[in-house]
Amino acid sequence: MSFHHRTAVIALLALGLLPSVATASSDDAWAAMRADVSAKCLKAAAGSIDKPKAVVDPFGSESFGLALVSGKPKGAKGKITQICVYNKQTKTVELGGELTEAMLKAKAK
Structure with a gap:
């Protein structure tokens, strides 16, 4: 296998890994955002609801995270x-x- 051929194969393999790395960090970022939404919404509702439970919209809107807090x-x-x-x-x-x-x-109505 020539040097250029080996380099091309390595480059293609490396490029193939990039989407999975980007997806993983994006998934981690969404999970962190959902955890923050849940924690802050539960804390805010604690004054009016005994043992509140939150259901967080997985992605929210472009500008806002959204949750329903019940109890x-x-x-x-x-x-x-x-x-x-x-x-x-x-x-x-x-x-x-x-x-x-x-x-x-x-x-x-």
Whole structure:
């Protein structure tokens, strides 16, 4: 095998590995973002929900991470859900109002 042929084969093999490396770091970055969204949304909801649970949108929107945080309202019965919006630039969260089970099951008019 000539030097140029060997070099070409090595270059092609190296290029074949690049997409998997980029995908891995991208997957890691998405996982880190989802973990941060969950942690910050749960912390924000802890003031109004006993033992809150978060369901994080896997990718959110272009600018925001999104999650639904649910649980028993503090000092009350039932279950509430709040929409949590995570700003991807500032890494801060804001919670929407308390949505009751009846509100979530209501049919659109």
